[in-house]
Amino acid sequence: MTTCRCPAPECEKVPSPGGRVGGLCEGCRGKAARALIELPTLYEALAMPPGRSCGPRRERVSGSRSRPAPMAAAAVESRGETLAVLASWSGVVAEGRAEPAPPREAGALAAFLLRRLDWLGGHRAAGEFAAEIAGVLARARHAAGPAVPVAELGPCVHPGCSGVLLPLPGGEAGCAAGHRWQPAQLLLLAHRLRLSA
Ligand SMILES: [Zn+2]
Ligand SMILES: [Zn+2]
Structure with a gap:
């Protein structure tokens, strides 16, 4: 590999001399860490749309009956996506480092990734990781609305x-x-x- 530009999308930074080559730059690593800290909080917040219990999830039926309100649907979708992305990257880390993966739970997965961020930041898919984490964070923030400041x-x-x-x-x-x-x-x-x- 000859390129040493930070692999995160829209980042042109070249990691400082003497720093890791081919990994996420300091700034993008920090951004990913912040996202991993914020995501479980948003995930929890999205679990509580007003007036809904946490019973089994209904399949969405096409048509008008029993269709969830748009906000609730966005929340459910965002939670599912958040969990899937956290779990899939935890899987990459667990496999790459031959470690057991954490339980499939947003807080545990995010904490696991946060602890392995140095390793993941240097992974060849680090740019993809940074992009996906930024994407789910943006959509979770959007679904949660402005009321969930961290x-x-x-x-x-x-x-x-x-x-x-x-x-x-x-x-x-x-x-x-x-x-x-x-x-x-x-x-x-x-x-x-x-x-x-
Ligand atoms: Zn960067
Ligand atoms: Zn510190």
Whole structure:
């Protein structure tokens, strides 16, 4: 391979000298990480269209009867797509690294991919991965509407990390570089930061 341009679509960056050749650039890796952090939150939010229980999903029938409202249909579709994309890339990683794949659950799959992002960012299909993740994120955001902001918790507390902490499912927090913090650790760190400020 002679090209060392970042393989993400619409990105012309050449990874910095001395950096990995042929992988996603720093910026695209960060973008993918942010998407992986946000997707499970959106996935959960899309599970709760107003007034719907989580009973078995009805097949859509052509015609007018029992057709879900457009918003609910978009939510169901987006959830299905999100899960499928996360599961398929987790499958690529699991197979490539000969590791067991995580359970087919949005939070577990996203966390798995987040932890293996360095490996996946250097994979020959990294550009495709970046494009697909960006696509599902855009459609999930669209389906969820403007009401699901993912609040930033502040700068990552890992020494030397310039990432931003975002809430993860299960009460943890994580940054785009893959640092993860338990709630108890965060409290301790927040305390320490206050002391050093
Ligand atoms: Zn890039
Ligand atoms: Zn960090």
